Amino acid sequence: MKNLIVAFIVLLIGCSEKQSTIPSLPTKEIVMDGLNHPWSMAFLSNEEALVSEKDGHLLRINLNSKEKRIIKGFPTDLTDSIRAIHFGDNSGIFEVLIDPDFTSDPWVYVSYAAKVPGKGTTTKIVRAQLKNDSLLQHQTLLEANPFTKEYYHYGGGMTFGPDGKLYITIGERLYWEKDEPEIPIAQDVSDKRGKIYRINPDGSIPDDNPDFGPNAVPGLYAMGIRAAQGITVEPKTGNIWFSEHGTIQGDEINILKARANYGWPNVTSGKLRSQDYTPPKFEGVTFTPPVWFWQHTVAPTGLTFYTGNEFPQWENNLIVPGLSRGSLWRFRIESEIIKSAEELFIDDRVRIRKVRQSPDGKLYILTDEDNGKLIQIKAQ
Structure with a gap:
């Protein structure tokens, strides 16, 4: 009888262990809609966040009450919404971040397409203090001159690194x-476009930035960039990862390295749009290959590493959304190598x-639609 009881207990333990290894299935739950092509999200708490609308406003939202309030005092040189006039127009408000020490120093960092009448637009990075739902004490951190009549590929991704520096x-x-x-452009160190920057939070330049020469x-921290939007820190290692848009295929995931040249337009994992164009050859230049590239178009955007508890099997996985085909990918990584990929x-x-994670580990996505949605990814 005693042996039977022991065997029964072992059987229960075994069943329990098997149940604990069953993957949690993800499902979508709409938290809020009515957003105008939302681009980014910065959590002020588990319940409140700032949301940037590419074709609208910078908002303060409450995830519980669903209240939306427009943040006043946004820079007045923001481009007008002209998507209906220019096909594929990418201008508007992009990334929103809060300072790592926001509770004591309430700086908000925003990237957007700025305009100068008669000259065109460019990517601009500013910071301002958030007080009573208004942006005050504006400071320009980076203006990616020249202003041009092109309405594409502004970039605008931002993250704070583990070193406290701002990467753009x-x-x-x-x-x-x-x-x-x-x-x-992306190979010219004297041109501000097609690059990744590393600056101090006040816009000054760190003394330990790489040296690209007197011009x-x-x-400047890295170059050879075509259209990178997403950039994020891997909490486990401190590595910074970023997504990159190709032309005809050529979408990539890269790890940011100081002084790296990611090759555009000289090398690409896809094809050039102008097939009769031949880029010049550069002697003695080393191009950094991507960690991952797709065989089809994904248009990867704002990525993040998952560190929540709801999906234990996803721990430290890289979650990457996309515009084309409505993609959402989960990558398992070991030692800077992508070992597996799953499309959700x-x-x-x-x-x-x-895709963003709240302070308490909940996972959210923002959909790029006229009726944009904030959606929570939950365990089924």
Whole structure:
């Protein structure tokens, strides 16, 4: 009898262990809709967040009450919403971040497309203090001159690194490679476009930034960028990862390295849009290959690493959304190598601009639609 009881207990323990290893299935729950092509989200608490609308406003939202309040005092040089006039127009409000010490120093960092009448637009990074739902004490941190008539590939991704520095992606701004100057924009260290920057929170340049030579633009950290929007820190290692848009395929995931050249337009994992264009050859230049690239178009956007408890099997996995085909991907990583990839919600596709995790570990996505939605990814 005693042996039977022991065997029964062992059987129960075994069943319990098997149940604990059953993966939690993800499902979507709409938290809020009525957002105008939302781009980014910064949590002020588990219940409150700032949300940037690419074609609208900077909002303060409450996830419980569903209240939305417009943040006043946004810079007045923001581009008008002209999507209906210019096909594929990418201008508007992009990333929103809060200072790592926000409770004591309430700085909000925003990237957006700024305009100068008669000259065009460019990517601009500002910070301001948030007080009583208003932005005060504006400071310009980076203006990616020149202003041009192109409405594409602004970049605008931002993240704070574990070193406390602000990392910024700036797109190349061209649609056709045939419009490249003699030295391609992303390969010209004197041109602010097509680069990744590392600056101090006040806009000054860190003393330990890499040296690209006397003609390099201030704050330059890496180059050879076409259209990078998403950039995030891997909590486990401190590595910074970013997504990159190709042209005809060529979408990539990269790890940011100081002084790296990611190759655009000289090398790409896809094809050039201007197939008769041949980029110049550079002697002695080393191009950094991507960690991952897709064989089809994904248009990857604002990625993040998952550290919550709701999906134990996803711990430290990289979650990457996409605009094309409504993709949402989960990558398992070991030692800077992507070991496996899973595409989620293939039966429920929607353009996704950003994935964010709340302070208490809940996972959210923002959909890029006229009736944009904030959606929580929950265990079924």
